[in-house]
Amino acid sequence: MKMTAPGPTGAEMLRQLRAIQRAPHEFLLNCARTYGGVTQFPIGNLPVYAVSDPAGVRHVLQDNARNYTRDTLQFNTLALVTGEGLLTSDGDYWLQQRRMMQPAFHRQRVAAFGQTMVGATKKMLTRWDALPDGVTLDIDHEMMKLTLEIVGRTLFSVDLSAAASDMVQAVLITLDYIVYRAQTPLALPPFVPTPRNRAFHRALQMLDDSVYRLIAARRAESTGIQNGDLLDLLLAARTEDGQPMSDRQLRDEIITLIIAGHETVASGLSWTWYLLAKNPAASSALAAELAQRLNGRPPAVDDLPHLPYTRAVFDEALRLYPPAWLITRRARAADEVAGHIIPAGALVIISPYVVHRDEKLWPEADVFRPERFLGESVPRFGYLPFGSGPRLCIGNTFALVEGALILATVAQRYRLRAAAGHSVQAEPLVTLRPQGGLLLRLERVGN
Ligand code: HEM
Known part of the structure; x- marks a missing residue:
């Protein structure tokens, strides 16, 4: 029988408004624990349905995915x-772009980036090595x-963190702006020239200029030169009827990958x-696995299947702490989701944070226990x-x-320690961030 989903009323929402704004992920978790795997509540006059039941998650994200668009705040x-x-993007256009880009993310392609990943990490460690042992650093930064x-x-063989610092600033300003708009639905629209909107448009312009310059420079290179980066692959990608991407399409995909791929x-x-x-015991188990397999040398992609605990x-x-919370x-x-009616136009929310802390799926859900992923089967859609x-x-x-x-490169050389009683709150922005950064003490291990 189809049921209307239970959940807090508008009046209850208003009473809890501050707590909801401060910690929406905790509000959603409490809702699921109180009302079950499909709950509903109003935000203003918008009906919102939060789905955490694995069958419901499967229905929305997979079985009836076509019914669910990205037309959301x-x-x-x-x-x-x-x-x-x-x-x-959505619909046929999304599918065309996804098909074009998928090959660039195949396992073998990604494996070719392993050395770059380890190289950049080693460079960070060289900087750490010059610091006094025991120094405290903002590890999140x-x-x-x-x-x-x-x-x-x-993406394009450029060290964004050093060479293009204007571009980094622009990325950070635009990300801040995204958070601001998502948290302030009543803010004046982006075209109104408020100081904040103008700063955003300046940053966006700067980002666009840099990305278009990179694309133009690459197009101008004599053909046949391979940089071996994702931009090469995106430039070579073709639709089913043989069309390459336009500069505008490349710009959108590159900025998407910067934004989706780093924070x-x-x-x-x-x-x-x-x-x-x-969790010092887990930290020791990790160090033991790394010592046994790598014996002090840097890891390579081929080592990963032999580092199950690290994974x-x-x-x-x-x-x-799922970053995409x-x-x-x-x-x-x-539609009907796990036995509950969802009306046309409703906003549907799925929070991996909530699903991952469901005690029915994950006993002692709040406890950090990497062993869950060794041998035990992972609940599907859980x-x-x-x-x-x-x-x-x-x-x-x-x-x-x-x-x-x-993880393997750093944990071989350093153990990161928290001060006694140190506790960090999660702050749900674009991703789930450690509030106020993450101050940990660097302790060198071995030589
Ligand atoms: C731990 C790191 C990451 C997490 C937790 C994460 C999480 C997610 C999630 C949950 C989605 C689906 C969103 C939805 O269905 O609404 C997504 C989509 C996406 N992610 Fe990631 N992501 C990570 C790393 C990356 C990296 C490294 C890249 C690229 C280099 C990337 C690029 C994308 C793109 C382009 C999409 C959209 C895919 C599509 O809709 O076809 N992500 N990510």
Whole structure:
């Protein structure tokens, strides 16, 4: 029998407004624990349905994915920056772009980036080595710089973290603006020349100019030169009827990959270091696996199948703190999700943070236990750090390889320690970030 989903009333929402604004991920988790796997509540006069039941997740993201569009505040705001890139486009256009770009993210292609990933990490460690042992660093900031360098080098062979610092500033300003707009739905529209809107448009212009310059320079290079980066692959990609991408399409996809591909990985790694610092036994098990397999040498992609615990540590961190904590869709037509009616036009929310902390799927859900990912089967549609169905993250292999290589390179040389009683709150922005950064003490291991 079809049921109306239970959930808090408008009056209850108003009473909790501050708490909801401060920690929407916790609000969603409480809703699921109180009302179940499909709940509804109003935001203004918009009906919102939060789905965490695995069968419901499967229905929305996979089985009936065509009924769910990206016409939501989350994606419309992102589109101000990423245009019609893969993350924000929909329908036939999205499918055409996805088909064109998919080969660039195949495992073998990603494997070719392994050396770049390790090289950038070693460069960071050289900088750390020059610091006094025991120094405290904002590890979140370090991870952001590192992943930005990696995305820049793998995309277009440029070190974004150093050479193009204007571009980095522009990326950060546009990301801040996305958060501001998502949190302030009543803000004046982007075309109104408020100081904030103008700063955003300046940053966007700067970003566009840099990306168009990169594309033009690459097009001007004599053909046949291979840089071996993603831009080469995007330039060579063709639609089914043989069309290449226009400059505008390339611009949208490149900016999408910068935005989707760096803060997510950085957040995932920051939480990994935090969890390791809080769990010395896991940290020792990780060090033991790395010592046994690598014996002090830098890791390579071929080592990854032999480093199951390293991978499990990253998987488990992505379970507890999934960087993409919120996935939103708009229902095209009315639908039934896990026995509940969803009306046409409703906003549907799936929060991996909520699904990953469901005690029925993950006993002792709040406990960090990488062993869950060794041997035990992972509940289908109960683990979705990269989403699921046709819109599964195109960069998921890239992210897992990058995460494991960075972890293996750093953890061989350093143990990151938290001060006693140190606790960090999660702040749900575009990704789930450690609030106020992540201060950890560097402790050199071995020589
Ligand atoms: C730990 C790191 C990452 C996480 C947690 C993550 C998470 C996600 C999630 C959940 C989605 C699906 C969103 C939805 O269905 O609404 C997604 C899509 C996407 N991700 Fe990632 N991502 C990560 C890394 C990357 C990297 C490294 C890249 C590129 C280099 C990337 C590029 C993209 C793109 C282009 C999409 C849109 C795919 C499409 O709709 O066809 N991501 N990501």
